[in-house]
Amino acid sequence: MKTPASGFYRNPVKFRMPTSENLVPIRLDIEIDGQRYKDAFTWNPTDPDSEVVLFAKRTVKDLKLPPAFVTQIAQSIQSQLADFRSYEGQDMYAGEKIIPIKLDLRVNHTLVKDQFLWDLNNFESDPEEFARIFCKDMAIEDPEVGPAIAFAIREQLYEIAIQSVVSARESRLSKKGRRGAEYAPVSKGGAVAVDLVKLFGPKSSVVRKRKEWDVYEPIVDLLSNEEVDALEAKEERNFR
């Protein structure tokens, strides 16, 4: 994966995952004959597509699912990959863009709430590494939490990347031939990039005020069985 040179802030970047590894988050939620299969993982879009079917077959075999799942899984992955590839080659955003990422997820018995800033132009970022350190620092033992956090980050980044492509296209259409202010927030909806001037300007300190610490402090809760059951029932209702 080539990392753009330092001058890239001025120029729009071609669409990709704004992380060091260009991995696409894939979420599967398939229900066939009362059997529901939910999964989330990342996929390398440069892998050959034949891998997708192989992966589907193996997953079905491993999880002892009905064979009907194979095609469903493969199709779902393929379509999500196709989505991703449709944006490739397009300009993403120009200028610096730091966005808040919010985590609010439950993995088995662990409830994680967190908020932090993510630089979309930092192509050294590594959500998986971040999640690993998070789990280590917070002493989370459930091995599924780390990947879930990384996936959540990736999903949000992916979302924002798509929005940026769209907004970049729009802004290009609206202000044709004119270079806009680099540091002005590009986004119109959805991803609310932080105000860089306000945060990093010469007058402000990058040390947060104490009252804001709570907002950005990670919260990890271990739920009891009853709470988990209640939450799952609630989610089930929402799904229907």
Add this chain to the structure above:
Amino acid sequence: MELSKDPNSNPGRTEDSDSELELYTIPSSSRWFAWDEIHETERTTLREFFDGTSMSRSPKIYKEYRDFVINKYREDPTRKLLFTDVRKSLVGDVTLLRKVFTALEGWGLINYGATSGDTDAEGCGGGAEDEGWRVRVEEGAPNGIRVVATPNSLKPITLPRGATTKDGSGPSSGFSSDCVKLPPLASYSDVYGDLMKQKQKEMNCGFCGDKIDSGHYRSSKDNFMICAKCFTNKNYGDNRSAEDFTLTVSSENSGEQGAVWTEGETLLLLESVMKHGDNWDLVAQSVQTKSKLDCISKLIELPFGELMLGSAHRNGNSNSVNGYVNNVKQVQSSSSSSNHQETSKAQDQSHDLTNENEQNGDAVEESPSKRQRVAPLSDTSSSLLMQVGLIASVVDPHITAAAADAATMALCDENLCPREIFDVEEDYALSVNSANNSARAHGDEGVEMKSSNQSEIDARGQKDGIPLTLRVRAAIATALGAAAARAKLLADQEDREVELLVATIIDAQVKKLQHKVRHFDDLELLMEKEHAEIEELKDSILTERIDVLRRTFRSGITRRKDYSYVKS
């Protein structure tokens, strides 16, 4: 604490600087760290803050990040600071924050004491210095935790395999007797002689550890020995090949109880040592019946063996006749030469071989220095004959002769029956005296030696039936006499030398005087010549003056005018 630790809020922190300064431990590799500046290391590691391309990454922001993280850690240095604790308080990209955090941790500016668990050092040094925010660096690890190499960690590399006995890898201590280097002390052989013999008995194979019975192979590289069995099995040990090994067949009896040496063998050994020096391979070759090791140990066992070694080069051509007399004579000569060796060592540490070779053979020709005579008696040798020789060389030859006489007399008094036998001895002593006389007369070493030898041989020839103890005593007396003779000779030699030197000096002085005289003669001649010239000049001036006067008179100038001229 909180207040003063925040560098942004401390422009006026003067009154509390002393009390707030604490000692933190950071690795000495990070001593560049200073609160008020950003070091080159930081610039290169975290380049993105310093290339000015981004608003969210500037040196100022980096410094704020850094200072905050370090201060956060130092609120409680015993606790490991977690990235997750830090990032909630800092605005910025978490990946970037993570990078800063990792770098600081890598430099040891945070989480250094916490990981090593050694935090007691802080605060104990007191902070009387007014260096502001500079951080003091503790050099290296404290003594208590310094890592020391294990005692024999280097041994397997530098020493042959035999030395690694601690590993239990096979070779036993028996092998080490091989590489024992004898210190240059004669007493060593006396004290450890038996031990050496013992060790030698249990000579073991360097590879399998079995006892070596008759034949073994020895590596020419490092004296590593293996038994014949191992050699045939190609177990050569590390770094050695078959070419390095030479077969050494020790004689049968050497395996049993050291080595039993016949007199002939000893003689052969001494001769070959004198001929070859410490080239033990050649020595062992000429002794034939004994191995190299046997030869060495035998020579060490001999009371004068090491001196022999030292003087072997010089005594090359003085090999002669039969057993006992020969030994005595060697002692004599070696005593004097070893004395000389000692003095030369004392005079300057570098005594070179060429010098020794110059002294080749007849040590008589070189004059002994004064210091030789005061060489301490106690440390030269343990051998009685040596002592005798030394004493003889210390005292006056006349005294020595008298002592020899007295000794023989006392011997005779002590034991009346061999008095007749010792008449011969007295004859001998006389002959020594006569030899002294002749030496005084002729100053010829050869004659003296021959005559003393002759008398010794005579004495011996007539004493064939005499018991051993008497023979020993006779030999002692002989030694005394011979030593005295030699001492006399040396003294004479020195006298001659002094005479010669004095003559040379006088000669030189005379020459000098002559030169001076000749110089003065030359000067005189020169003076005379000059004198003659001056006289001539005087004459010519006189005539000229007369001439002038005559001319004035003739031209008729009045005398008055002349006077007036003179007056004015």
